[in-house]
Amino acid sequence: GAGVSQSPSNKVTEKGKDVELRCDPISGHTALYWYRQSLGQGLEFLIYFQGNSAPDKSGLPSDRFSAERTGGSVSTLTIQRTQQEDSAVYLCASSPQGYTPYEQYFGPGTRLTVT
């Protein structure tokens, strides 16, 4: 079946511009996560959506970052007034809900470069 998809795969933007990154989770997965991976680093949690519950936004680095998830499926991560330190690979993951700690399935990521 189809995995997690993300678009665009690459995005180059000028400092100060807004960007939107899109994530399509695996069909039927109720949990959706956004992570950021800076060059040579591990993944940093940004935000987590679970069904209709309020999202866990505890990882968002500033109020320039926001995310929404429409209809319990597609999610958009928005970065306003981009800065050079926002350059990173943004990874989306999804997992099914349940009492078994299912692994998270990751998308291919969006590489964001802020010039």
Next chain:
Amino acid sequence: AQKITQTQPGMFVQEKEAVTLDCTYDTSDPSYGLFWYKQPSSGEMIFLIYQGSYDQQNATEGRYSLNFQKARKSANLVISASQLGDSAMYFCAMREGLVAGANSKLTFGKGITLSVRP
């Protein structure tokens, strides 16, 4: 304090030999899960193996096994019979709480680079 620590520098292993990648963790939650992911140069994150804090046996998945030492808070990944395709970055990650809920985020270590020599 770091929750997941991976301190090994780049690791090298000869093809067909076994290699151990180290991971230590820190949590006060008695319920947690430990994951290993592989990230090849292409960038995708590939799930390898999972160990729950209450699991009595060490997890195994094919050539991957997890050496879980709860008292030492370590969860080392063992790859047996290394293959050239195992060359990648390997990340250890932890999820606090075993039920899908508010603590479902994964906390990752900084990763270890493994190179398999022919």
